[in-house]
Amino acid sequence: MLKKVLVLAPILxxxxxxxxxxxxxxxxxxxxxxxxNDITSPDHAISLEDHLSRVPGVQVxxxxxxxxxxxxGVSSLNSGNDPLFIVNGQQITGGFGALRDAAPxxxxxxxxxxxxxxxxxxxxxxxxxxxxxxxxx
Numbered sequence: 001m002l003k004k005v006l007v008l009a010p011i012l013x014x015x016x017x018x019x020x021x022x023x024x025x026x027x028x029x030x031x032x033x034x035x036x037n038d039i040t041s042p043d044h045a046i047s048l049e050d051h052l053s054r055v056p057g058v059q060v061x062x063x064x065x066x067x068x069x070x071x072x073g074v075s076s077l078n079s080g081n082d083p084l085f086i087v088n089g090q091q092i093t094g095g096f097g098a099l100r101d102a103a104p105x106x107x108x109x110x111x112x113x114x115x116x117x118x119x120x121x122x123x124x125x126x127x128x129x130x131x132x133x134x135x136x137x
Contacts, residue, residue: 046105047063048099048100048103048105048108049062049063049067049069049096051105051108051111052111052113052132055111055113057071057113057115058070058071058113059071064097064100065096065097065100066096066097067096068082068096069083069096069132070083070129071113071115071129071130071132081129082095082096082129083113083127083129083130083131083132084120084123084126084127084129084131084132085099085131085132085134086131086132086133086134087099087102087103087134087136088134088135088136091126099132099134103134103136107136107137108134108135108136108137109135109136109137110134110135111132111133111134111135112132112133112134112135113130113131113132113133114127114130114131114132114133115130119131
């Protein structure tokens with residue numbers, strides 16, 4: 001009987017630890033949502049730059065097609081610092097100007113800004129500077 005308990009004890013410890021880790025990940029995702037990383041039903045009277053600048057941790061400098069969006073600050077010396085823009089599941093290349101053309105403010109249903117490495121891992125290296133996911137109506 002004692003041998004069975006000694007054999008099963010490490011397995012039970014691993015199960016308890018893994019359950020705690022999963023709970024912590026869910027708590028982080030919940031906190032990200034509560035912090036305001038999502039904008040649903042955006043105000044159509046203001047620009048896309050204004051919407052993004054309201055999200056904590058997102059810096060927008062400039063305006064119009066030449067605006068620059070930074071989620072994690074300057075993280076690269078040689079390659080771009082722009083976040084990855086996704087509109088209705090499609091990657092938008094060409095910077096913020098291309099994003100404004102692809103996602104007019106009056107068509108936006110929701111904006112989600114992904115900053116955490118656990119959230120951007122799905123996008124691999126392309127999401128290293130953060131990801132802005134926009135869903136259109």
